Amino acid sequence: MARRDVSRGAEVSLLSARKFWHALGFPIVEDDDAMFTEADLMALKSVARLVREQELDEETALAMTRAFARTTDRLAVWQTQLMAEALAEPHTEAALDEADARAAPDLAAARASALKLADMVDELEPLLIYAWRRHLTAAISRMLADADPDASSEGVQRVVGFADLVNFTSLVRRMTERQLAVLVQRFEALATDIVTAHGGRVIKTVGDEILFVHIEPLPAAAIALDLIDTMKEDEVLPDVRVGMAYGPVLSRLGDVFGTTVNRASRLTSVAPAGEVLVDDALATALATMSGFETTALRRRTLRGIGPVTPSALRRAAGGRTRTTREPSDSGEPGEPEPSSTREATS
Structure with a gap:
C-alpha cells in the first residue's frame, strides 16, 4: 500500500500518518510509494484509537510512539549483534589482531544470524511483551510511591x-x-x-x-x-x-x-x-x-x-x-x- 491507502484505511489525515511514521524513526517515504503493509495499517489504527478512545492528544500519542521506537531500535540492533557474535567463527585471544578488528560480521555469519533471528521471532515476541509489562508495573509502582503531596517540586528523591x-x-x-x-x-x-x-x-x-x-x-x-x-x-x-x-x-x-x-x-x-x-x-x-x-x-x-x-x-x-x-x-x-x-x- 501507499501512504494514502494507509491513512485512508486508518481514517486519519495524510499529515498525521506522516507524523506517525517519523515518530517511529523510519526513513522518509514518498506518499505514493507502495512501501506499507497491513501491519503498518494496524499500527496506525492503534495510535488513532489512543487519541480517540483514550482521550490522548496527538502530541502525547506520538511521544508514546517515539518511546517505543527508540527503545526497540536499540533492542533490535543489540540482539542482531549478539546473534552475529554467537554464530561467528570462534577466535582465541592470541588470534585477536587487527585483522579481526571489524565492527560488522562476515557475510556468512550475517546470513546465519538473519535466518536464526527470523526463526526465533515468534518465541522472542512474547518475551518482549512480558518484560515490558513487568517493567511498566514497576514504573507505575515507583510513580505512585513518589506521588507525595508534601514532596518538593524540584523532583523525586x-x-x-x-x-x-x-x-x-x-x-x-x-x-x-x-x-x-x-x-x-x-x-x-x-x-x-x-x-x-x-x-x-x-x-x-x-x-x-x-x-x-x-x-x-x-x-x-x-x-x-x-x-x-x-x-x-x-x-x-x-x-x-x-x-x-x-x-x-x-x-x-x-x-x-x-x-x-x-x-x-x-x-x-x-x-x-x-x-x-x-x-x-x-x-x-x-x-x-x-x-x-x-x-x-x-x-x-x-x-x-x-x-x-x-x-x-x-x-x-x-x-x-x-x-x-x-x-x-x-x-x-x-x-x-x-x-x-x-x-x-x-
Missing part, C-alpha cells in the same frame, strides 16, 4: 551513581575492536546484574560508564561497593571508581537530570581507582544505618557545582555506620576535566 572504568582511554588505544567489544559487553553485563540484584535501575551505559539510580541509600551503597569488589576480582576488566549523590532528580525520557546527577558525575571524576566517593547528603543518610562507614575528606570545589565535602564510603567492620571527619581545606584545587561521556550525561 534518588541516589544517583556513576561507575567509571579507570584508564579506559589508554585501554582503547591498546585493544582491537573485538577485544574492546568483549570488555564493554562484560562490564555492562556485570554492572547491570549488580545494580538490579539490589533493586536499582540502570539508566544507561555509555562505553566505559554506567549511570544507575536507587530510591534507598543503603542498597545504593551496597551496589557501589559490590561494583568495586567485582571489577577488582575480574581478570578482564580494569578497576572502577564510583561517585554517588543523594537528592532531587528530574526524570524525563527514561533518563535523569539535575544538580544531583551533575554532583555524582563530578565526584566520579575525582574518585581514586577502586574507591567510592559520596556527597554529604548521602553520607548523612548512611550515618543512621548499619553496615557502612564514611570518612569525610578535604573540602574541594567541583566545576559547575561549587564547594563540596566528599566522603569515602567503605563497609563497616561491624556495628552501626560510622562517620569520621578529616580537616577541611577550602583551598583544594578543582578536579580534572570530566570525560565527554559524563559531560553529555550532565
Whole structure:
C-alpha cells in the first residue's frame, strides 16, 4: 500500500500518518510509494484509537510512539549483534589482531544470524511483551510511591551513581575492536546484574560508564561497593571508581537530570581507582544505618557545582555506620576535566 491507502484505511489525515511514521524513526517515504503493509495499517489504527478512545492528544500519542521506537531500535540492533557474535567463527585471544578488528560480521555469519533471528521471532515476541509489562508495573509502582503531596517540586528523591572504568582511554588505544567489544559487553553485563540484584535501575551505559539510580541509600551503597569488589576480582576488566549523590532528580525520557546527577558525575571524576566517593547528603543518610562507614575528606570545589565535602564510603567492620571527619581545606584545587561521556550525561 501507499501512504494514502494507509491513512485512508486508518481514517486519519495524510499529515498525521506522516507524523506517525517519523515518530517511529523510519526513513522518509514518498506518499505514493507502495512501501506499507497491513501491519503498518494496524499500527496506525492503534495510535488513532489512543487519541480517540483514550482521550490522548496527538502530541502525547506520538511521544508514546517515539518511546517505543527508540527503545526497540536499540533492542533490535543489540540482539542482531549478539546473534552475529554467537554464530561467528570462534577466535582465541592470541588470534585477536587487527585483522579481526571489524565492527560488522562476515557475510556468512550475517546470513546465519538473519535466518536464526527470523526463526526465533515468534518465541522472542512474547518475551518482549512480558518484560515490558513487568517493567511498566514497576514504573507505575515507583510513580505512585513518589506521588507525595508534601514532596518538593524540584523532583523525586534518588541516589544517583556513576561507575567509571579507570584508564579506559589508554585501554582503547591498546585493544582491537573485538577485544574492546568483549570488555564493554562484560562490564555492562556485570554492572547491570549488580545494580538490579539490589533493586536499582540502570539508566544507561555509555562505553566505559554506567549511570544507575536507587530510591534507598543503603542498597545504593551496597551496589557501589559490590561494583568495586567485582571489577577488582575480574581478570578482564580494569578497576572502577564510583561517585554517588543523594537528592532531587528530574526524570524525563527514561533518563535523569539535575544538580544531583551533575554532583555524582563530578565526584566520579575525582574518585581514586577502586574507591567510592559520596556527597554529604548521602553520607548523612548512611550515618543512621548499619553496615557502612564514611570518612569525610578535604573540602574541594567541583566545576559547575561549587564547594563540596566528599566522603569515602567503605563497609563497616561491624556495628552501626560510622562517620569520621578529616580537616577541611577550602583551598583544594578543582578536579580534572570530566570525560565527554559524563559531560553529555550532565
